[in-house]
Amino acid sequence: MTSPIWWEFMASRQLTDARNLVDKFWDIVILGGGLGGLSLAVELSAAEFSGISVLVLEKREDYVRDRTWSYWANQSHRYSHLERHQWNQWCVSCEGVKHQLLSKDLCYASLDADAFYKAALDVIAASPNVVLRTNTAVDKVETPEPHNSSVTLLTGELVRARIVLDARPEPLTEEKGLVQQFVGWEVEAEQDIFNAEAVQLMAFEPAANGVHFFYVLPYSARCALVESTWICPAAWHPDFDSELRQYLTKIAGPIAYAVSYREQGVLALQGGSPGMPVKPGACVGLGRGGGALRAATGYAFIDTVGHARQIAKSLGAALRDGTQETWLPAAFRRSAIDRWMDDVFLGVLAQDWHRAPEYFMQLFGSVSPDDVVAFLTGRATWGQRLRIMRALPVAPFARQALLGRSL
Numbered sequence: 001m002t003s004p005i006w007w008e009f010m011a012s013r014q015l016t017d018a019r020n021l022v023d024k025f026w027d028i029v030i031l032g033g034g035l036g037g038l039s040l041a042v043e044l045s046a047a048e049f050s051g052i053s054v055l056v057l058e059k060r061e062d063y064v065r066d067r068t069w070s071y072w073a074n075q076s077h078r079y080s081h082l083e084r085h086q087w088n089q090w091c092v093s094c095e096g097v098k099h100q101l102l103s104k105d106l107c108y109a110s111l112d113a114d115a116f117y118k119a120a121l122d123v124i125a126a127s128p129n130v131v132l133r134t135n136t137a138v139d140k141v142e143t144p145e146p147h148n149s150s151v152t153l154l155t156g157e158l159v160r161a162r163i164v165l166d167a168r169p170e171p172l173t174e175e176k177g178l179v180q181q182f183v184g185w186e187v188e189a190e191q192d193i194f195n196a197e198a199v200q201l202m203a204f205e206p207a208a209n210g211v212h213f214f215y216v217l218p219y220s221a222r223c224a225l226v227e228s229t230w231i232c233p234a235a236w237h238p239d240f241d242s243e244l245r246q247y248l249t250k251i252a253g254p255i256a257y258a259v260s261y262r263e264q265g266v267l268a269l270q271g272g273s274p275g276m277p278v279k280p281g282a283c284v285g286l287g288r289g290g291g292a293l294r295a296a297t298g299y300a301f302i303d304t305v306g307h308a309r310q311i312a313k314s315l316g317a318a319l320r321d322g323t324q325e326t327w328l329p330a331a332f333r334r335s336a337i338d339r340w341m342d343d344v345f346l347g348v349l350a351q352d353w354h355r356a357p358e359y360f361m362q363l364f365g366s367v368s369p370d371d372v373v374a375f376l377t378g379r380a381t382w383g384q385r386l387r388i389m390r391a392l393p394v395a396p397f398a399r400q401a402l403l404g405r406s407l
């Protein structure tokens, strides 16, 4: 486990700066300093925003490695240099059948959260206009009129701001909806047990309550992040640790291994925000709470970082035009067709979990890697979307498209 000590030191510096946070009318307050909140705070640390006061309110006390972000790296971004590993091969497998896919243009990349947190906190610590206050939980936010919001902290303190962006994920409810839930172990084996060349995207297991698969990021032949993952109703609670032990026994046999790190997540797979605040006066969301999590995949990293960059770009343009007094941030937008395809896809899976691995295998087995990745990353052309649709069996998908989703 990574030591949080130096981050505590930096956070305490930020805390000193933020003592007067309630006396001030902030230009921008960001609720939640995870991926979405810190990404925007970093963008707003640039010199062009030195006249804009920014406060990030984060409930955690310190930052440690708590997740591993992976994505198809089809373009570089601000944090590309922090990637821990890249692969240009990935595979999916089910009941002895395996599709190994190779792309010469695309790679699958992985970045440890602690590297991102350190980079972001360093930028914020050096910034004269951005303040991060950790150990501070937000209770509620009210916007009685545009450009005038009040944020109430759990301590009862009131923070006032012209613009509030909400980077807190929506709370999970068990009553309805699908989730992607997983536990990952970083494993170090005493002998070679992993194929270091290829990411195992999905190694399907038979399951009745959802789609179950193992996901393996091999950093070397002996070291990998191994995750047991379910796409299933929120009320289903798998025994992840037993599943991981059994999987490792299957692939490692008697070879000894140690678990050096553990992560877990439960991500709500909703169709995604249509891109507008829910009601007048509601603040624009960032990250998962802002609709950046792709329902069909559970990926959010690239869209979250991209949304933060777009908000900063539009504020920069407003500053140059002198229209900053009336500027409002734009919500994240995903195309209606991608949201609809995600809804149909998840609806079909939920109708018949047994057949779900077959659909994924068909998709990865008959469509080119570039087409599949373009779809998964939201960059597909109409031709690519059509090829995806044609690769899937007509009857269940047409039925779901016509009758709608019932999860």
Ligand SMILES: Cc1cc2nc3c(=O)[nH]c(=O)nc-3n(C[C@H](O)[C@H](O)[C@H](O)COP(=O)(O)OP(=O)(O)OC[C@H]3O[C@@H](n4cnc5c(N)ncnc54)[C@H](O)[C@@H]3O)c2cc1C
Pocket (backbone or CB within 6 Å): 031, 032, 033, 034, 035, 036, 037, 057, 058, 059, 060, 066, 067, 068, 069, 070, 071, 136, 137, 138, 139, 167, 168, 169, 263, 264, 265, 266, 267, 286, 287, 288, 289, 298, 299, 300, 301, 302, 304
């Ligand atoms: C273990 C794990 C692995 C993942 N792997 C991937 C991946 O490989 N690829 C990918 O694209 N996506 C992945 N995701 C999904 C997604 O990218 C992450 O969840 C990402 O961190 C979402 O960013 P966010 O800003 O919405 O939320 P977070 O990063 O979770 O940040 C939200 C912040 O809000 C704070 N907060 C919450 N409530 C309050 C409150 N009341 N007051 C103040 N602060 C509050 C939290 O402490 C947290 O710091 C993963 C998620 C998890 C959990």
